Amino acid sequence: MRCFIAIDMPKEIQVYLDGLAKSISGEKIKIVEKGKFHLTLGFLGTTKEFMVEKIKEALKDIDFEPFEAELGHVGFFPNESSVRVIFVYLEPRGKLKLLNQKIKDKLKPLGLKLGDFEAHITLARVKYIKNLEKIVEELKELKISPLKFKVDSFKLKRSFLTEKGSVYDDLEIFELF
Numbered sequence: 787m788r789c790f791i792a793i794d795m796p797k798e799i800q801v802y803l804d805g806l807a808k809s810i811s812g813e814k815i816k817i818v819e820k821g822k823f824h825l826t827l828g829f830l831g832t833t834k835e836f837m838v839e840k841i842k843e844a845l846k847d848i849d850f851e852p853f854e855a856e857l858g859h860v861g862f863f864p865n866e867s868s869v870r871v872i873f874v875y876l877e878p879r880g881k882l883k884l885l886n887q888k889i890k891d892k893l894k895p896l897g898l899k900l901g902d903f904e905a906h907i908t909l910a911r912v913k914y915i916k917n918l919e920k921i922v923e924e925l926k927e928l929k930i931s932p933l934k935f936k937v938d939s940f941k942l943k944r945s946f947l948t949e950k951g952s953v954y955d956d957l958e959i960f961e962l963f
Contacts, residue, residue, distance in 0.1 A: 788945045789833040789841070789957070791889060791900075792824040795907065796935045799823065799857070803874070806930070807909040810872060812921065814914035819951055823907050825876050827886050827940055828893070828900035837896070841942060842958045844892045850885055852938035852962045853878070860925045861906060869915060869922065873906040874930060885940070938962050 795803065800823050807817040830841070858875030876882060882905035890900050915921050942958040 787833055787835070787838070789830040789838065790826055790943055790945060791828040791830070791845070791940060792826050792943055793855075793937055793940050795823045795825075799933055799935055802857075802931065802933055803907060803909065806874070806928070809928075810910050810921075810925070812912070812915050815872075815910050815912050817910040818908055822952070822954065823909075824943075824954075825882070825905060825907055827882075827903070828889055830898060830900075837898075838942070838957060840896055841893065841898070844896060845889065845942065845958075845960050848885075848888050848892060848960060848962070850888060850962045852936060853881055854934050855882070855937045856932045856934040857907075857930050858932075859930055860909075860928055861904075862922065862925075863904075866922050867918070869912050869918060871908055872910045872912065872925060873908045876905040876907055879905040889940075 800821055803818075803823045804820045810817060833841070856877050858877045858879075861873050861875055862869045863871040863873065883903055886900070886903040893900065939959050939961050941956050941960070944955045944957050945952050946955075947953075
């Protein structure tokens with residue numbers, strides 16, 4: 787099964803991000819489906835069932851206090867001149883990076899390595915934009931409401947593809963304390 791570790795966005799943030807994503811126009815742009823906005827703390831990829839239990843055990847006692855997060859500004863991967871992903875930063879990036887590092891440290895003894903981390907929520911994936919410079923400038927000028935929410939847990943999630951797109955299931959919820 788394909789697994790990842792994430793922080794789900796609360797309903798009001800989901801609604802706001804859905805509206806924001808729908809404002810992005812382009813013939814080769816795929817926006818994230820409503821209700822699927824999240825911050826990926828780590829992508830595990832294909833994971834065997836026996837490893838899922840080991841991952842749950844490793845992550846169950848991460849010592850990290852709950853904190854407040856908020857939406858930041860728009861960004862682009864890999865960069866503004868070659869946009870493949872349009873996203874919104876999540877702040878405070880330093881605190882989120884520290885949580886990501888604690889997760890990496892817990893998974894390392896299992897032989898699992900997570901990739902580089904950037905605190906962001908994907909809005910859309912891009913195959914092609916006809917007038918890239920114009921779209922990038924418009925997106926950079928978007929005023930993102932600095933909506934805040936409490937981060938008091940993260941989840942181990944499973945992802946699988948269906949004819950209607952990807953479906954996410956929660957495998958475990960880890961409370962912050």
